[in-house]
Amino acid sequence: MTPSADDDGDRSPAGGAADLDGLVAGVGARVRALRSQRGLTLSELADATGLSASMVSTVERGRTAPSLGTLARLAQGLGVSVASLFAAAPGEGSPVLRAADQIVDTTPGGLVRRLAVFQPDNDVEVYVDEYPPGTSHAARPSQHPGQEYGVLLEGSLEVELGDEVHLVEEGDAVHYEAKQAHLIRNTGGTPARAVWVNVRRL
Structure with missing residues (x-):
């Protein structure tokens, strides 16, 4: 991830360093978002990748430029491609993050999830979730x-909170403490689509 000699010669050294710092921070933010999305601890991701927990933490905090091998291990542990670890951010001077630049992946439960907003400094994540029939947000309650x-x-969804199951239908809203075991699933015959916000999860 070190700039090559073929980089634009008009770019100043300071600008190149800033670009690299931004790239490293973006990779860290994306790793953290994907790990959090999957409900993995640092130790669990470390075990899945063969990396140390301290190395994973250092990458997530943008303190080191990970090697291609490290990126490959992280991507494999998270179940995504290496390319998907390079986070996009709103363009300079713009508050807009285009849909094409947002993280989209499929959870182990079959949910197709798009990370529309990821602001770790504000502890906020906003997802647009697509649930095909028979899918859930995770393979088991998280x-x-x-x-x-x-x-x-x-559409409609079932939201399982501990021993209770709540039916949520089009236009309904739901809120709960995420420390409570929860599972969101589509048991119907038609797709469901939702916006989900996580606050103070990270």
Whole structure:
């Protein structure tokens, strides 16, 4: 991830360093987002990749430029391509992050999830979730710090909170403490679409 000799010769050394710092920070932010999305601890991701927990933490905090081998291990452990680890951010001077630049992946439960907003400094994640029939947000109930807020745009979902199951239909909103075991699933015959917000999970 070191700039090559073929880089634009008009770029100043300071600008190149700033670009590299931004790239490293973006990779770290994306690794952290994907790990958090999958409900993995640092130790669990470290075990899955063969890296140390301290190395994973250092990458997530943007303190080191990971080698291609490290990126490959992280991508494999997270179940994504290496290319998907390079985070996009709104263009300079723009508050807009284009849909084409947002993280899209599929969870182990079959949910197709797009990370529309990721602001670790503000502890906020906003997802646009697509649930094909028979899918769920995870393979099993998950628990983590923070609060979750959801608004169902289309279809219906079951939200399992501990021993209780709540039916959420189009236009309904739901909120719960994420430390409570929860599982969100589409048991119907039509797709469901929702916006989900995680606060203070990271």
